[in-house]
Amino acid sequence: MDKPIIFTVDRIRNGKSFTTRNVKALQDGEAIFSCSISFQKDEDGLEHEISIPDVPAPEELKDEIEIREIILKKLNIDSKDMPMFLRQREIEMRPVEIQDYFEPKRMPPYKNTWIKPKGIIPHDQVIQQAFLLYISDMGLIAAANNSVGVNFLTKNLQNASLDHAIWFHKKLDLNDWFLYSIDSPITRNARGFSRGSIFSKSGELVASCAQEGLIRLWPEKK
Incomplete structure (x- = not known):
């Protein structure tokens, strides 16, 4: 983890509307990550999109950590025994x-x-x-x-x-x-x-x- 990470970028395409780059991350001579990234200029065009699912609003729901605490309490499990289960994000x-x-x-x-x-x-x-x-x-x-x-x-x-x-x-x-x-x-x-x-x-x-x-x-x- 203390070793430096070197990023290399390949210019795949430079177009009028789209540009593409390939990126690779190297650490200690080994590739640890690679990705392809496409960029586009904003432009007008035909549109459509799906609707948001019909689900309860967030104000009506419990936080995930609260739910997990309730589960541990029901099972009589000490939260100190499962720190990763309750880790904060x-x-x-x-x-x-x-x-x-x-x-x-x-x-x-x-x-x-x-x-x-x-x-x-x-x-x-x-x-x-x-x-x-x-x-x-x-x-x-x-x-x-x-x-x-x-x-x-x-x-x-x-x-x-x-x-x-x-x-x-x-x-x-x-x-x-x-x-x-x-x-x-x-x-x-x-x-x-x-x-x-x-x-x-x-x-x-x-x-x-x-x-x-x-x-x-x-x-x-x-």
Whole structure:
């Protein structure tokens, strides 16, 4: 972690409307990250977008940490024994669908969560997009996990993000609640595929994402 990271950028295309760059991050001579980024000039065009799902407002829901505290209390588990289960994040999350973390069962392959930062994010769109890109990795594998009845507490389960894509549709203002609506069309071959739609509280679709994740359940060791 103390070793420097070197970023290399390849200019793939410079067009009149679109520009593409490939970026690679190197640490100790090894590639640890790579991505392809496409930029477009703003322009007018035909429009349509899907509607925000009909879910309860965030004010009607409990915070995820509060839900987990209630679960531990019901099971007579000391919160000090599970610090990671209650670890604080830089965001507040209010899930619509509640999963039984300790006895997970197969659930419908979707997941809706209201999210809001605990601090104020600068209105600079580069920072707003970077924040949303970071947040967008949360929950995609969980939706695929839900569909097969496992979660991050499942013994011998190996989860990892394999690839991730995000598209920004509109100018962002993430200092209010936004809805992260995820569905997982398929899980097989130790991989789960999920899609995410991110809506402003007013109902505008501001970004979309997709991810394939590793969902590998190792057999019990004898």
